[in-house]
Amino acid sequence: MLVSFGWLKVLYPYPNFIPPDSYNYLEAAVRNDFISIWPIGYSRFLRLVSCISSSHFVLVMVQYLLLMSVVLYFLFTIRYLLSPGKWLFRILLIISIGNPLLPHISNFVSSDSLFATLSLVWFTQLLWIQSQPNLKLLLWHAVVLLLAFTVRYTAVWYPLLSITIIIFTSMSPKSKKISIAAIAVLLLLLIARTQYEYKIKTDTAQYAAFGGWQLAANALYAYAYAKPMDTINGVQQFGLLHKIVNQHFDSLRRIGKNPKIEIGVYYMWDFSSPLRTFMNEKWLTNKATPFFTQWASVGPLYRKYGWYLINNYPRLFIKHYCWPNLVRFYAPPAYFMEKYNLGNTNVEPIAATWFDWKSNVLPIPATGININIISIFPNLLAIINPLFLISSLLFSTAGGFSQCSCKKLIACLLLFWFGNLIFSVFSAPIELRYQIFPVIVTIPFLGMFLTASMQTLLTRSAIEVNEPISKAKIST
Template identity: 30%
Template sequence: MIQRNANFGDRTYFVLISFFILTLEVFILKFIYPYPSFLFDSYFYLNNAISNGGNCVWPPGYSWFIRICGLITHNDLFLLMMQYYAYGAGALYFYFTLQKFLSLSKFVKGFIYVLLFINPVHLYLTNFIASDILFLGLTFIWFAQLTRLLFKVDLNLLIAHTIIIILCLSVRNQAMLYPIFSIGSIIFFKTPIKQKLIGIPIIILAVFTYIQFISYQTEKAIGFRKYNITSGWQLANNMLLAYTLAPIKKEVNYPPGFKPLNNYVNKFPLTLKGKTKIFNTPMMAGIFILNYSFSPLAQYAVDHNPSDLHSMSPYKYIGIGKANVDDLYKSYAVYLIKNYPGIYLNYYLIPNICQFLCPNVECLNKYNVETNVINGEAKVWFGYLNDYIQYPNIKPEHAFNNFDILFFISGIIFILLVIFYYARKDLIKQDPAFSKVLPLIIFFLALNFAFMVLAAPVVLRYLLLNQFFFFTCAAIITQAICNRKNRNEPLN
């Protein structure tokens, strides 16, 4: 009992010190950047918070978070502080989980702690009015729970794990992987059948209920019963990126339902004169096709939406516009992929895989997308007096310019060390717990790779967990190698 209380006291002290560090970091951040950084997505989140779910373009979780913080104050510093604290709570839970189950040296513990709590990327990301840092914190909790379930399946933990899955789904669509991954992992865990028969249905039922709830909320807001009103847009974007760049003769005899849309698509290359810089990378091209007003998807959506929609809120109008054509875009994209698989492979998949290996830093090196102008939603919610913000005199964000190269190098080191680790059975025996966790990490990275390449923009801020795993696993495997050498035992 005395030892337990002592450990509890040490851990409480550790938590307080960690949150003090987080607080200090935020104040340093605000000294450099007096105002938050706003993205295109930021205004949808703020509009959803103001209207309580009026556009349904993005998952509602982050807007809910903004509204909850707004019950106390609309001060921007408070919101940023709360989302960094939420991240910190998830990171601490993950850190304690690794500490509990893995045999880590003091150096590796310190290295992981620095990655989690003194990481300039995570701190800088906190300044965005966006879901990224909150989602990263929730993901750390989700993976930590899964790690604990790997060693012992507990019904209470399974219920808590299900709740975290729903919270992750509410914040970002990328989390659709999480219930699939969790169910697949629980199936292969060495746990009693009874626990599996209870745990898996709980997750399935909860996810199904959540999807139905969001679909109902979407129908109530914009008149379309859909869970995700942008999935067809994303798929069409991916295929059109390949289809419009490929040197082929476009098919003439399309199914009648696709011909109007295809007329827009065939005119698309003509609109690119003077805009070729947009296609420097697949990511930039994808943003263009999805969002720019002169892209074929945007033009078709505007021309085929009822004219009376223009009188409503622009964000709700965009939501209805996207939902109105989403199913058509999905069917059109599937048709093109089936008929032009080689083009899809050569002009989208392979370039996107290359993009994944060295992801674009995107907005990380651009404060407020390099403008001092903000939209009305930010002015209304945060109570700003002007529609412009103070731009910082110094620009430390430019330090992120080469973080894509760092991601590539860390990924290569991770792959080489994992191969070496499995080639040396004596390393596996050093820490049996890590030998169980590592396949879980590899499985997650592989599934995330497939999702990002096939269905999401490949940008660095979406891959920070991957990079964390690269560094962490590399440090743990290096520790095992060093321990072997220190004992003067050959690596057999």
């Protein structure tokens, strides 16, 4: 761990910034906001670390130590509950600790590292809940879920798996009810408080305006392939919004550009996106309104509009959004992770102020802006993910489940893996940094599945070879 972190800071002494995410987190931390474009948990984390030091080195070190500590917690939980062989565990330990994705994701001023940390705690707790449930563990599990909720919207599906696991534990019905109630109460309090803040600041009661924007953006990738619906007869309730969307696609066709854009962040953040155009049109007469208020106010409408398009074009949505995103899950593009600060030498003034830098100009590392070691991971995951599916299937067909004393733990893993697959494909365009946590979980189990399957097959082969010899001896 020391070698890995030292190597990182020698090559890339300054943090990595993702515009506009990183700067929004810093601005929310400066203002101590309760709601922002992204969940507020990481901004609160930045404020907490700043109580120790304003140094960027300290921030990255804390993120790295937290992530690696939880990786060890996860690995030694596997060692205790599943008892892999000594040498297998040593290999998995070395691979996991030496994974270059971990120091690099810790070097971002972004919620990715913190969310991976909390998610790994959440999943490891699920393994303990399956194996040795107790009320204290379940209550701490509710707290971890709450923290994950405050850091990233991806955690929205976590309670479903947690409650499913809790229901099928061997605890008393009373303990189950208390733990489920604790999860529900904490999350509902957070949602209620967030909706209250949205109502005060934007006059709209909602939990996440980002979700409305994302849903509408996802739907537009499918609608780009559809025959345009008439603005008046088709979707009267959306009026100007749908008119702007149709005009946007028509204008692209007229100037010879392809409106069928590859899925990404275009509809969310590009200034020429019809979603941004509609927001600007709505607030044309009141431009002094803060950007966040303008941005959040259209979230509920975009959520309804996105669902409307998806319901009317389900086949196109699956073909032109879900399928390309499934391909990205198979081999997640690196994007922000493969270029140091995207090649920019300047950062926003808010970053220089927060970290007490004298200048907002960052030096280009001697190795250049390309982080070459990260570029291998899309191809590597294109091997790991299918191999995990094949090995888990092989483990099942080879009689692994019938001979395994930890069926519930394996079931928990598979529920998580497929839950993450489904949510990732439907929720947002997939990138490598969003899949750090699943990668950490997948690699050790892949190693154990392959080893167990090979051992089972070898044992069966040995039995089949010895059976004719034994029968010959008996007849003699």
